[in-house]
Structure formats: C-alpha cells, structure tokens
Amino acid sequence: xxxxxPKINWNLVLRMMLIxxxxxxxxTPIQSQQSKVDSLSKLIHKNSLKKGFFEKDTVHINTLIKxxxxxxxxxxxxxxxxxxxxxxxxxxxxxKYGIIGAHSLYGDYYSDKGKSANAIDNYExxxxxxxxxxxxxxxxxxLNSLAGEYGYLGDYSKALSGYLKGIDLATEVNNKSLLSIMxxxxxxxxxxxxxxxxxxxxxxxxxxxxxxIGNEIFAAETFSNIxxxxxxxxxxxxxxxxxxxxxxxxxxHQILDWLAYAYEVKGxxxxxxxxxxxxxxxxxxxxLIHTKIDDERGKIDMLNGIxxxxxxxxxxxxxxxxxxxxxxxxxxxxxxxxxxxxxxTLYKICKRNSDFTNALLYHELHKKLSDxxxxxxxxxxxxxxxxxxxxxxxxxxxxxxxxxxxxxxxIIIYSSLGILLIxxxxxxxxxxxxxxxxxxxxxxNHKTRxxxxxxxxxxxxxxxxxxxxxxxxxxxxxxxxxxxxxLHLFSNGDIKRNELDSFIPKLKSDVDNVFFTxxxxxxxxxxxxxxxxTKPKNFSIASLVDSNINLLSEMALNKSIKMLNHVEDTPxxxxxxxxxxxxxxxxxxxALKFTSENGLISISAIENGNFWEIQIKDTGVxxxxxxxxxxxxxxxxxxxxxxxxxxxTGLGLSLCREMVEKNNGKIWVDSIINKGSIFSFTIPKExxxxxxxx
Numbered sequence: 001x002x003x004x005x006p007k008i009n010w011n012l013v014l015r016m017m018l019i020x021x022x023x024x025x026x027x028t029p030i031q032s033q034q035s036k037v038d039s040l041s042k043l044i045h046k047n048s049l050k051k052g053f054f055e056k057d058t059v060h061i062n063t064l065i066k067x068x069x070x071x072x073x074x075x076x077x078x079x080x081x082x083x084x085x086x087x088x089x090x091x092x093x094x095x096k097y098g099i100i101g102a103h104s105l106y107g108d109y110y111s112d113k114g115k116s117a118n119a120i121d122n123y124e125x126x127x128x129x130x131x132x133x134x135x136x137x138x139x140x141x142x143l144n145s146l147a148g149e150y151g152y153l154g155d156y157s158k159a160l161s162g163y164l165k166g167i168d169l170a171t172e173v174n175n176k177s178l179l180s181i182m183x184x185x186x187x188x189x190x191x192x193x194x195x196x197x198x199x200x201x202x203x204x205x206x207x208x209x210x211x212x213i214g215n216e217i218f219a220a221e222t223f224s225n226i227x228x229x230x231x232x233x234x235x236x237x238x239x240x241x242x243x244x245x246x247x248x249x250x251x252x253h254q255i256l257d258w259l260a261y262a263y264e265v266k267g268x269x270x271x272x273x274x275x276x277x278x279x280x281x282x283x284x285x286x287x288l289i290h291t292k293i294d295d296e297r298g299k300i301d302m303l304n305g306i307x308x309x310x311x312x313x314x315x316x317x318x319x320x321x322x323x324x325x326x327x328x329x330x331x332x333x334x335x336x337x338x339x340x341x342x343x344x345t346l347y348k349i350c351k352r353n354s355d356f357t358n359a360l361l362y363h364e365l366h367k368k369l370s371d372x373x374x375x376x377x378x379x380x381x382x383x384x385x386x387x388x389x390x391x392x393x394x395x396x397x398x399x400x401x402x403x404x405x406x407x408x409x410x411i412i413i414y415s416s417l418g419i420l421l422i423x424x425x426x427x428x429x430x431x432x433x434x435x436x437x438x439x440x441x442x443x444x445n446h447k448t449r450x451x452x453x454x455x456x457x458x459x460x461x462x463x464x465x466x467x468x469x470x471x472x473x474x475x476x477x478x479x480x481x482x483x484x485x486x487l488h489l490f491s492n493g494d495i496k497r498n499e500l501d502s503f504i505p506k507l508k509s510d511v512d513n514v515f516f517t518x519x520x521x522x523x524x525x526x527x528x529x530x531x532x533x534t535k536p537k538n539f540s541i542a543s544l545v546d547s548n549i550n551l552l553s554e555m556a557l558n559k560s561i562k563m564l565n566h567v568e569d570t571p572x573x574x575x576x577x578x579x580x581x582x583x584x585x586x587x588x589x590x591a592l593k594f595t596s597e598n599g600l601i602s603i604s605a606i607e608n609g610n611f612w613e614i615q616i617k618d619t620g621v622x623x624x625x626x627x628x629x630x631x632x633x634x635x636x637x638x639x640x641x642x643x644x645x646x647x648x649t650g651l652g653l654s655l656c657r658e659m660v661e662k663n664n665g666k667i668w669v670d671s672i673i674n675k676g677s678i679f680s681f682t683i684p685k686e687x688x689x690x691x692x693x694x
Contacts, residue, residue: 041067056093061086065101072108073257073295080109096133100126100142107145112296114333116153120146140170140178148185152297154336156189163189180209180218184225191229199229220249224262231269239269257298260289264302271309280309300330300338307345311352320349340369483511534662538686539577541612542567545603548585552592559597563588566604571612572686575663580683583659583667586652587616587679594620594677611665611682622673632657632667656681 044063068082083105090098103126110118123146130139147162163182170179187202203226210219227243230236243266250259263286270279283306290299303326310319323345330338343366350359486503489495545565549556556563573580584603591601599619606613623631631653660667660681671677 056089056095058093058095058098061089061093061095061098062101064089065098065105068101068105069108072112073293076109076112076294079105083109096129097135097138100129100133100135100138103129104142104145107149111145111149111152112294112333114152114296114335116149116334119149123149136169136173137175137178140166140173140175143169144178144182144185147182151185151189152335156193160186160189176209176213177215177218180206180213180222183209184222187229188225191225191232194232196229196233200226203229216249217253217255220246220255220262221258224250224258224265227262227269228265231265231272234272236269236273240266243269256289256293257295260286260293260295260302261298263289264298264305267305267309268301271305271312274312276309276312280306280313283309296329296333297335300326300335300342302326303329304338304342304345307342307349311345311349316349316353320346323349336369336372340366343369534576534579536575536663536684537577538572538574539580540569541571541573541605541614541683542569544577544581544584548581548588549603551585552588555589555592556601559592559595559599561592561595561597561599561601564600564602566602567614568605571605573612573683574686575665575683576659579659579663583656583681584614584616586656587681590652591616591618591620591677591679594618596620607685608682610685610687612685613680613682615678615680617676617678619676622675622677623669623671624673628669628671632669 044060044067064082064086068079068086071079071082083102086098086105087102089095090102103122107119107122107126110116110122123142127139127142127146130142143162143166147159147166150156150162151159163186166182167179167186170176170182183202184206187199187206190196190199190202203222206222207219210222223242224246227239227241227246230239230242243262247259247262247266249255250262263282267279267282267286270276270282283302286302287306290302303322307319307321307323307326310316310322323342327339327342327346329335330342343362347359347362347366350356350362486495486500490497490500542565545567549563549565552563588601588603595601595618601616601618604615604617606615657667660683663683665682665684667679667681669677669679
C-alpha cells in the first residue's frame, strides 16, 4: 500500500473562503498555540540567569512540568524530553509532586502515541505516590487520564469505574472543573456505544455544572461533543446550533486542538447532509490547524472525512491519498475504529476504480475489524452496565460498611459521653448543691431579718389601724352622737330653745374639732391612695401663713394666745400649695393645743440654700427626746392632750411628714420640756429649672 500525505488544495480552500465571505461567514485567522510555550520557555530561561539559581528547585521543576503540559498537541518530542528531565530532577531532590507530574507527562506522551500500556503504567505509578501524599486534586487528574486511556483500549468497564470514582472524589473536594470533565467523558462513552439517551442525560448534568463554573471554554467543549452526538443521531439542526456556539468560543480564545475538532464535526454534519463543498471547506479548515498541532488521534476522523467528501465529488485520487493517510495514522496509534473506517473508504475507492485485488483486501480487513469491534461493542455495552452496577453495589456496600463502623463508633462515643455526662452531672449537682445551700442560707438569714422587720412594721401598722378606728369611733362618733342626742331632746320638746342656746358654744367647738379631724383623715387617706399626685406651683409663703392664722384666730383668742407672722412678702415657694397649707394648719393647730393661755406662737422663713426653712415656734409644754422621735415617724398616731385637755388624734404630724417629703423637703422638731417646741420644715425655692414633683 503506497502512502502519500496529501497536499492541501489551496485553490479549493480559497474558493470556499470566498463562498464563506459571500454567505456572511467570518473565518477568524488561526494563531499558533506557541505563545504559551514561548512565555513559559522565557520564564525558565529568565529564572536560570538569576543569581543563586538551583536547577533542582521545586519552583523550577513545577514550571518545567507546566511547560511540558503546554507542549502536548504542539510538539510531542519536546514533551518527552521535558518528562525525562523533570523526572530526573524530581528524583534527585526527592520532590514527590514533581515525580507525580513527570509520570503524568510520560503518560500523556505515550497516550498520544497509542502506547496505552506505557501510558497506564506511568499514570498508575503517579497514583501510588498521590495516595501516600493525599493530594486529592492531583488524584482526580490522574483518575481522569487513566480512565480515558482504558477507554482508548476499549476496556469501558475500567474506564467507567474510574470516572465514577473520580466523580465521587470531585464532589467531595468540590472540584467542579473535573466534575464537569468526568461527567462529559462518561457521556462520550455512551455516545460511542450509541446509547444516545444516556449520553444526553450526562451532557445535561455537564451543562448545569458548566453554568455554575461560568467558564465559556468548558461550555464550548461540551457543545462540540453534544454536536457530534446529535450528528450521529441525524439531528442536524441541533448539531449545527451547538457546534457553531463552540467554534466562536474556540476561535476567540485560540484553543486550536478543540477548534480543529469542532471544524471536523461541522464538516461531518455537512457530509451527512450531502453538502459536499461545505463539508470539504470545514474539513480543510480542520486540516489547516492540524498542520500546526501534534494530535494524531484527532487527525483520523478528519482525514477520513476529507476522503469520503472527495469520493462523493468523484475525485478518487485525492480521496485515496487522504484515506491512506488516515489509515496509516490509525495504525500507528493502534486505533482499530480508525483503521476500520479508513479501510471501508479505501474499499469503496478501489472498487469504483476496478482495483478489485485491493478492494477485496480492504473489504476483508474492514469485515474483520467490524466483527471484532462488534463483539467488543457488545462486550463494552455489557461492561458499561456491569461496571455501573458493580460500582453502585460497591458504593452501597461501602456506605453500609461505613455506616456500621460509624454506628459502632457512635455507640462507643455516646457511651463515653454518657459516662462523662453522668460524672459531670454528679459533679455539677454536688457543686450546685453546695452553692444553693450557701445561697439558701444567705437568703434564709436575709428573709429572717426581713420577717422580723416586717413583724415589727405589721405590729405598728396594726396599732395604727386600731388607733385610727379608735379615733373614728371616739373623736368623731362621740361629738356627733352628743349633737344627735341634743337635737333629739330638742325635737321631743325635752329642752327649750333658750336652753339650747346655752349649748351652742360647746357644740360649735365640738363641730370644729370634728371638722378638723375629718379633714386630716381625708387628707391622710388621699395621700395613701395610688395615683395621688403632687402638683407644684409658685405661691407666697407669707399669704399662706396669714390665711391659716386667720382660720385659727378664734381658737387662739379663746386661750389668749398671740400668733405672730414674721414671714416677709418676698419668699416664694415651688410646691403643692394645698399640701403645704395642710402642713402649716396642722403645725399651728398643734402649737395652739400645747401652748398655755397668754402664750406666744411665731412663724418665720429662713433661706437655706435652694430651700426655704419654715419655723413654727411656741412657748408650750415641750416634749421629751423619746416623744420627739415618735411623733414624726411614718406610722405614728400617738394621742396627746393639750393644755385645756384638747385631744389630738396623732394623725396630723404623720400627715405633715408625708406632705413635706412629697414636696422634696424635710421636717424635724426641737423641743425642751416646759419651754416650748420649734417645728421646722423645708420646701424648694422658686426656680425656673424646677419640674413637677411626685
């Protein structure tokens, strides 16, 4: 078999480009991928010139490995040389990640050359080191490469198992890029088995992942593979839509290997529709790129596609050259599928040219490869199903085993936690009990003191209550009862009008006392009610004193007591006038009761800071120290008798204390037996800053 690598038909290419321009199709000029290689080469050279450069430095080795990766599909010989050098340097410096990267480069090189056994050996060597180093992202790359190599060998069972393991790991580490790639590779496996439904389901997953990633190159790669699948399903509109989307992205970013593949897919779509000129145009575009990249496996379908197009155009010599070229490439990389397709094309060409000897040879070769691949396809389909079922079963068993282990661990952990919890609770209870005991003892002592204090208060309140009822019963009911009896006698005619007149002064005195006592009781009751309020305002102290002197003048006249107001007109107070009125009236009334006939009572006002100090001084009987302390206490209702046996309820002074304190003042008494007493209290002075009290 004569092999002749076809020359590019430039006349046809130019003609097809002209048609493309006329039809509105833009062909982006293709630039070499050499730019990435050049930039990395310059970086390595620049670093090597730096002072203290060390070739075994890990940064240098990592850059070298990146350079090797960039040589794939560009220059396989350079890829091999870098793999050797990086492995040597990594071993010399015991750089594990460098050794992994170097073996990965070797695997890529042997994979592209069709030497799957060597490729698998290098990938597995790298995986063993990765398992020790626990780098999950490196493991993902190697699992993907290894599964792809098993796919090239036709061992779809191992390929699918590898991809499924990779998907689980990618999900675990949230590596969405490789999650997309591995799902897409599984879709490609199903496409090769013509299980298009299953393939499209995986492609749908990939599209969703790509949208999440947001990388348009990843999306374009998926669109080109989907286009290839739709072309095999004879759904040409879907195929053309997807391939055009991918081409625009690959041209934009100059992804040459994928662009060559996308052009080949587009050529195949036109060929399947018998649009031979357009098919040839896109196949030639793919061929142009392949002259600039090193991708032997990608050439086979493109060369065979050009051959089939020329065969349909009855240009048998060109068809023969391209078919032979494709067959040779397929044989070099041991691609049985490629050899089968090219052999079938060569059989058709030889048959049409009456070269029956070679036609028979190629026909038999095609049949032999078809039978072999047909058997393999059945095995592959079964392997795919078996691998998936086995993987799912293994996964279920692993999950079950893991759950049992976790359950045992949970029992141990929960038991330990339970023991610790019980011990903790016991310790907590003991400590807490001690603290509670101390706190309870403290509270008990405090409450005991409070109870004792409240017992005393309740006793005093009970006395006050009894006293109040006694006051109401005796001081009010007695005089009112006497008045009632007198009126009853008068109404029955037992006493005459002239006799009644003699009782009037006594009745008036009794009624005045009743009225005064009743007024104090009502004021006291109001002061005890919730909601009673103090309403301060400006008023003249002198005027308030004058009005009370006038009110009590008759009582003073009866005892020949002189009352003097020494308060000037200027003192103005800020307080509740009604409450202070009650205070002054009660203090004057008490002074009158306990001052002997011909005595003297004087009222004065003295400045005391922000307050006026009101003093009511008498020349009365005075009181002991013990009496002074009692009469102004909160619950005091001490009953005393005046100089003419006037009975006091004891309510007045308690009421005075409450009223003064509600107006932010204080009240006190200074007294000497048989010399008299001075009752003093303070009330705020007039000031604009004062606000309402109470």
